[in-house]
Amino acid sequence: MAVILDGKMLSKKIKDNLKIEVQNLKTKGINPKLAVIMVGNNPSSSVYVRNKSKACKYIGVDFEEYLLDENIKEEELFDVIDKLNVDDSVSGILLQSPIPNSLDINKAFERIDAKKDVDGFNPINVGKLSIGIDSFISCTPLGIMKIFEEYKIDIEGKKAVILGRSNIVGKPMVQCLLSKNATVTICHSKTRDIQNITKEADIIISAIGKPKFVTEDMVKEGAIVIDVGINRLDNGSLVGDVDFENVEKKASYITPVPGGVGPMTVACLMENLVKSAKN
Ligand code: NAP
Numbered sequence: 001m002a003v004i005l006d007g008k009m010l011s012k013k014i015k016d017n018l019k020i021e022v023q024n025l026k027t028k029g030i031n032p033k034l035a036v037i038m039v040g041n042n043p044s045s046s047v048y049v050r051n052k053s054k055a056c057k058y059i060g061v062d063f064e065e066y067l068l069d070e071n072i073k074e075e076e077l078f079d080v081i082d083k084l085n086v087d088d089s090v091s092g093i094l095l096q097s098p099i100p101n102s103l104d105i106n107k108a109f110e111r112i113d114a115k116k117d118v119d120g121f122n123p124i125n126v127g128k129l130s131i132g133i134d135s136f137i138s139c140t141p142l143g144i145m146k147i148f149e150e151y152k153i154d155i156e157g158k159k160a161v162i163l164g165r166s167n168i169v170g171k172p173m174v175q176c177l178l179s180k181n182a183t184v185t186i187c188h189s190k191t192r193d194i195q196n197i198t199k200e201a202d203i204i205i206s207a208i209g210k211p212k213f214v215t216e217d218m219v220k221e222g223a224i225v226i227d228v229g230i231n232r233l234d235n236g237s238l239v240g241d242v243d244f245e246n247v248e249k250k251a252s253y254i255t256p257v258p259g260g261v262g263p264m265t266v267a268c269l270m271e272n273l274v275k276s277a278k279n
Pocket of ligand 1: 140163164165166167168169170187188189190191194207208209210228229230231261262263265
């Protein structure tokens with residue numbers, strides 16, 4: 001049976017440390033604040049934003065939400081971003097994705113001041129990560145690296161396979177693993193024979209968004225399995241991409257859903273926010 005990598009416990013530990021750091025910052029007159037922009041009314045996004053607001057409250061920082069109409073024009077969205085960019089009371093700006101297709105999300109991320117880009121999606125931060133300069137790192141990959149650190153999982157020289165090549169998870173994950181000397185393969189919807197690739201992996205990180213995609217026969221005995229997926233089933237329950245019950249028997253370490261990567265993403269957002277306020 002695998003060791004369960006407890007992201008919920010670790011995220012609490014990180015937030016408890018941040019709480020103390022925030023108190024110290026406040027004595028120096030620094031009051032961190034997160035501004036979140038949401039365009040349109042996406043129910044999943046509302047849940048994510050609520051979790052972020054709760055985390056802000058927990059560590060004692062201010063939270064401000066900007067709810068914009070789904071028919072907003074690009075220039076109007078940019079106006080909101082520009083105002084937040086120059087507002088000294090705002091330490092971090094987050095644009096909740098997805099946004100309507102009429103808007104170009106990459107242009108919007110680029111518009112956010114890289115120094116306030118606590119999600120790490122501005123091309124400046126993406127580029128810095130890829131060449132190893134200190135930057136804001138996308139919160140989900142950062143959270144996964146912290147799990148490895150906490151459980152003293154040495155990744156140097158290991159074969160890591162990432163499923164999914166999104167800009168927010170898969171691609172920054174490659175850079176994080178490479179920086180710790182893993183050998184990285186990334187798979188996507190056009191990859192052939194995924195099963196033969198994952199079977200060779202010491203570490204599998206799945207960020208696809210399909211329940212039970214990663215089955216027991218895709219996993220090598222003793223592999224480390226990280227499940228990023230968040231999928232809502234018809235019965236309302238939340239599951240990841242991994243067939244947990246069966247894969248758990250074969251893996252050496254595994255993250256649960258919920259309670260694995262999800263809470264770590266939020267904790268790392270808080271860490272990026274405090275870092276931004278200190279800068
Ligand atoms: P995304 O942008 O939709 O990307 C999904 C990726 O999976 C794409 O690269 C896609 O390939 C690949 N893919 C889809 N079907 C595949 C298949 N049959 N075989 C191989 N690859 C396949 O998703 P995302 O935003 O990265 O999110 C992925 C999942 O993680 C979702 O469930 C999301 O809710 C969850 N998530 C969780 C957290 C967290 O904190 N736990 C954070 C972010 C996301 P192509 O590129 O070829 O289309």
